[in-house]
Amino acid sequence: MADPIIELTGICKSFQEGERERVVFRNASLAVETGEWLFLLGRSGSGKSTLLNLLSGIDLPDSGEVRVAGQPLNRQSERERTLFRRSSIGFVFQFYNLIPTLTVLENVLLPLELAGLLNPEHDKLARDLLEQVGLADRAASFPDRLSGGEQQRVAVARALVHRPKLVLADEPTGNLDAETGRQVLDLFQRLLRESGTTLVLVTHSAEVAALADRVLTIENGLLVEAGRRSGGKP
Numbered sequence: 001m002a003d004p005i006i007e008l009t010g011i012c013k014s015f016q017e018g019e020r021e022r023v024v025f026r027n028a029s030l031a032v033e034t035g036e037w038l039f040l041l042g043r044s045g046s047g048k049s050t051l052l053n054l055l056s057g058i059d060l061p062d063s064g065e066v067r068v069a070g071q072p073l074n075r076q077s078e079r080e081r082t083l084f085r086r087s088s089i090g091f092v093f094q095f096y097n098l099i100p101t102l103t104v105l106e107n108v109l110l111p112l113e114l115a116g117l118l119n120p121e122h123d124k125l126a127r128d129l130l131e132q133v134g135l136a137d138r139a140a141s142f143p144d145r146l147s148g149g150e151q152q153r154v155a156v157a158r159a160l161v162h163r164p165k166l167v168l169a170d171e172p173t174g175n176l177d178a179e180t181g182r183q184v185l186d187l188f189q190r191l192l193r194e195s196g197t198t199l200v201l202v203t204h205s206a207e208v209a210a211l212a213d214r215v216l217t218i219e220n221g222l223l224v225e226a227g228r229r230s231g232g233k234p
């Protein structure tokens with residue numbers, strides 16, 4: 001692969017469940033090309049969220065290498081991983097995770113603030129993003145005034161404000177009706193595809209998975225290809 005943004009090599013990860021050990025990854029490997037859309041499908045408890053946590057450096061493998069955007073996360077300190085996560089990754093969650101005490105505009109600016117990058121010029125950038133997600137007139141509103149679909153559109157703007165190399169989305173349409181979910185996916189298409197941003201997305205929906213370049217499931221601790229867009233990347 002010419003230009004992998006994600007390289008997982010020989011990942012092992014287990015959790016202790018009482019007396020038992022739950023093996024989630026058993027020598028799993030994966031390479032994702034820059035700009036690729038990789039979606040994870042599969043049954044509950046198979047390890048999809050665990051994989052997102054490994055890619056963002058929230059969690060570490062028991063053994064194996066996790067390299068994201070050139071950073072060897074498994075060899076970095078927690079502080080280094082936090083800085084990397086804040087500067088290079090955008091997150092979209094199933095339940096939006098907007099901060100209720102911040103306005104829509106402040107929520108969108110939050111990644112820049114956390115990364116210590118915020119400056120007055122970013123106000124315009126955030127307002128432009130809100131315009132692109134169709135919410136320019138809601139900048140001063142608080143999240144609880146917005147519908148679920150609107151909150152998720154704010155979350156998409158927030159995920160992109162610091163121009164991340166990688167977006168991780170955990171069931172971003174899982175709490176939305178079909179039509180509203182499609183609107184959110186249209187935004188992903190418009191804003192991420194156009195900027196060549198890599199996307200790793202967890203879904204239970206075959207309709208959503210049809211948008212991927214490649215679909216993986218997790219079987220017996222390994223990442224298994226379940227589909228690939230013909231003529232697509234890589």
Ligand SMILES: Nc1ncnc2c1ncn2[C@@H]1O[C@H](COP(=O)(O)OP(=O)(O)OP(=O)(O)O)[C@@H](O)[C@H]1O
Pocket residue numbers: 015016017022024042043044045046047048049050051
């Ligand atoms: N911090 C943890 N401590 C103990 N066990 C954990 C922890 N995180 C995950 N697990 C276990 O690892 C397995 C994989 O969990 P994970 O959340 O990654 O699955 P998932 O595929 O995302 O599931 P879902 O589709 O339900 O969100 C499960 O058996 C879960 O109980």
